[in-house]
Amino acid sequence: MRFLHTADWHIGKKLHGYDLLTEQRDAYRQIKAIALAEKVDAVVIAGDLYDRALPGEDAVAVLDQMLVDLNRQEHLPILAISGNHDSAVRLGYGREWFASTHFYLKTTVAEGLHPVTVGDTQFFLLPYFEPFAVRQLFADDDIRTVTQAMVRLVAAMKATFDPAKKHVLVAHFFAAGSQHSDSETLVQVGGLNAVPTDLLRDFDYVALGHLHRKEALQSEPTMKYSGSPLKFSTSEAADTKGVWIVDTATTPVTVTFKPLTPLHDLVVLQDSFDHLMDSQQQYPVTKEDFVTIELTDTAPISNVMQRLKTRFPRIIELKRVNQLTVTPKVMTTQETQRDPLTLMGDFFEQVTQHELTAQQRTWAKAALQAAEKGEN
Amino acid sequence: MRFLHTADWHIGKKLHGYDLLTEQRDAYRQIKAIALAEKVDAVVIAGDLYDRALPGEDAVAVLDQMLVDLNRQEHLPILAISGNHDSAVRLGYGREWFASTHFYLKTTVAEGLHPVTVGDTQFFLLPYFEPFAVRQLFADDDIRTVTQAMVRLVAAMKATFDPAKKHVLVAHFFAAGSQHSDSETLVQVGGLNAVPTDLLRDFDYVALGHLHRKEALQSEPTMKYSGSPLKFSTSEAADTKGVWIVDTATTPVTVTFKPLTPLHDLVVLQDSFDHLMDSQQQYPVTKEDFVTIELTDTAPISNVMQRLKTRFPRIIELKRVNQLTVTPKVMTTQETQRDPLTLMGDFFEQVTQHELTAQQRTWAKAALQAAEKGEN
Numbered sequence A, B: 001m002r003f004l005h006t007a008d009w010h011i012g013k014k015l016h017g018y019d020l021l022t023e024q025r026d027a028y029r030q031i032k033a034i035a036l037a038e039k040v041d042a043v044v045i046a047g048d049l050y051d052r053a054l055p056g057e058d059a060v061a062v063l064d065q066m067l068v069d070l071n072r073q074e075h076l077p078i079l080a081i082s083g084n085h086d087s088a089v090r091l092g093y094g095r096e097w098f099a100s101t102h103f104y105l106k107t108t109v110a111e112g113l114h115p116v117t118v119g120d121t122q123f124f125l126l127p128y129f130e131p132f133a134v135r136q137l138f139a140d141d142d143i144r145t146v147t148q149a150m151v152r153l154v155a156a157m158k159a160t161f162d163p164a165k166k167h168v169l170v171a172h173f174f175a176a177g178s179q180h181s182d183s184e185t186l187v188q189v190g191g192l193n194a195v196p197t198d199l200l201r202d203f204d205y206v207a208l209g210h211l212h213r214k215e216a217l218q219s220e221p222t223m224k225y226s227g228s229p230l231k232f233s234t235s236e237a238a239d240t241k242g243v244w245i246v247d248t249a250t251t252p253v254t255v256t257f258k259p260l261t262p263l264h265d266l267v268v269l270q271d272s273f274d275h276l277m278d279s280q281q282q283y284p285v286t287k288e289d290f291v292t293i294e295l296t297d298t299a300p301i302s303n304v305m306q307r308l309k310t311r312f313p314r315i316i317e318l319k320r321v322n323q324l325t326v327t328p329k330v331m332t333t334q335e336t337q338r339d340p341l342t343l344m345g346d347f348f349e350q351v352t353q354h355e356l357t358a359q360q361r362t363w364a365k366a367a368l369q370a371a372e373k374g375e376n
Helices: A021-037 A057-073 A088-092 A095-101 A131-137 A146-158 A273-277 A304-311 A340-352 A358-375 B021-037 B057-073 B088-092 B095-101 B131-137 B146-158 B273-277 B304-311 B340-352 B358-375
Strands: A002-006 A042-046 A078-081 A103-106 A116-118 A121-125 A166-172 A205-209 A223-225 A242-247 A254-259 A266-271 A290-295 A315-320 B002-006 B042-046 B078-081 B103-106 B116-118 B121-125 B166-172 B205-209 B223-225 B242-247 B254-259 B266-271 B290-295 B315-320
Touching (some): A042 A205, A088 B057, B042 B205, B057 B095, B078 B166, B266 B273
Parallel strands (some): A205 A223, B078 B103
Antiparallel strands (some): B242 B254
């Protein structure tokens, strides 16, 4: 069989305050178009369909429309799990009916142990879980970490493997060796909760969700994060977002990347304020693109955000790349007893790599005198 | 055909802070048992399935279980609408799938115009609506009130009447001539938004939700509020809750009431504090019943709620029935110049209908003297 692997839709997410529903609808349309063009037999969504456990009404309506369209209008089977951003209960409301049209949505670990067979493949749909849920399921108090839980879960899954079929795991966790971007919610601290990829070798393909870059896990050709359909942070600005098309007819399975074209891109512009405000300067952005600005200026600029927004209305971040990053050296007692003007001059030189100019020295002297007067 | 008419489940409602999910599950079990014993062809739920637009996860899980059980396990068709307490969007998530097993859930006015036919009957499932939705639907700015909206809606419904069928309207509004209890949320002020029952005469039966007492609309034998399955306020303490069984085979339709037995009742106890606290006194309540206490005492009682709860753990209201309700008469200028003790005695007599006793007079005198000293 042939399926499309996507994840981390995060419907309802705001990008630094900007609503993304328009962009998310557009990404959905592209995903559907790819699914149809590639004649896939199913669409896999590996968790985080919503951005929040308690999505807004508009997000509920939009996700419902997408799922209805994909499954009931286009008659594409859907294989989906809840992620750490979803409320398993809220997302799962009504799921007993969904299966009637081959929309398989699993929101509890126990459900993940019973494979869904589509064509030549058994799909194990394992939602995001906390170790306690698996501890409870197996009534085993020794299960404390995600890895310990996965050892038990994978063993249980393998017990139901039909050797005549291919085996695909759909899951939502942090796989050992994978790399974070800035837009994922860290649900694990340190490496304790990372699942070693060795554990997952018996699956023909592992369709992962949770990390937002498709490059997050590079070492494993048949274990993939699809990444999010949209860029959700500046750290993803250079990424190409998309979906995987997985064909299980070959051994190993064939995995092909299909890119999505952002309706409104996320672009980083690094330049000086004057250049950025100069209408003669051309930048590769539209009024609706999301822009992170890295200002090269060192001088203070008043109303900087307000003024930049007149040219770039959807600024999501504003940084100073020439911000002072030098840590002043620790001084000896003798050094601290120098006169204030010398101290100020030394400090200025340390952090800017420049001596005070004559004009700056005059200002500094006047400021210090005013400060001393204020003290007396 | 034969159907069961219920409404106003308000899953997730708290009764003065007490969770009702246990009681709501029990009421559901009874409703299902009646539906099965009466061999109905469908269950009608006339709105307010949830208590809140944003129900808690536990409420979502409980309602989902009930609907799955009724429709998917017991294979009973369900005909339901959203009420003013439901979020049409949240309740309606997934409803495109529900119809595959004859669970018809309508959450927009437009959907209400297309009848669902079950057996010999056309059901018009009209969710709770605001006039603006109907104004928009018909693109007619003159539609300002619920009644104006209903004139248009009923006309549109009648245009689709199949004369060979019976016609049932399922709706959630305030019908003219009906009476409120204390547990409904007032969504209308005055009579402007009450729908005249005359408008609804062409339906063989009108299955209403919104008001919580089945007696709310007495004048119309074929237009009924089912009332809520549980008592939600002290004003409903004496009510018998239940469901209607409607048989459309006869003309007019046959309507029979089937009572529900409260798992934990709501009981009003009117007595003195000493009696209520006396373990020799027997009251017709269990530890889990919800109790409204009407204290007959006039004297102050310290820690009254805390002490009463040792005998009646689930007190939902505490009232004083002998509270002073007399409005002191307006005095003449001459009367206000009497000495303070006389004034106090007159006031006491007015509000208690008793003269001060010798002991009370002594206390009053001492108190007045202390007050006078305080002034100087």
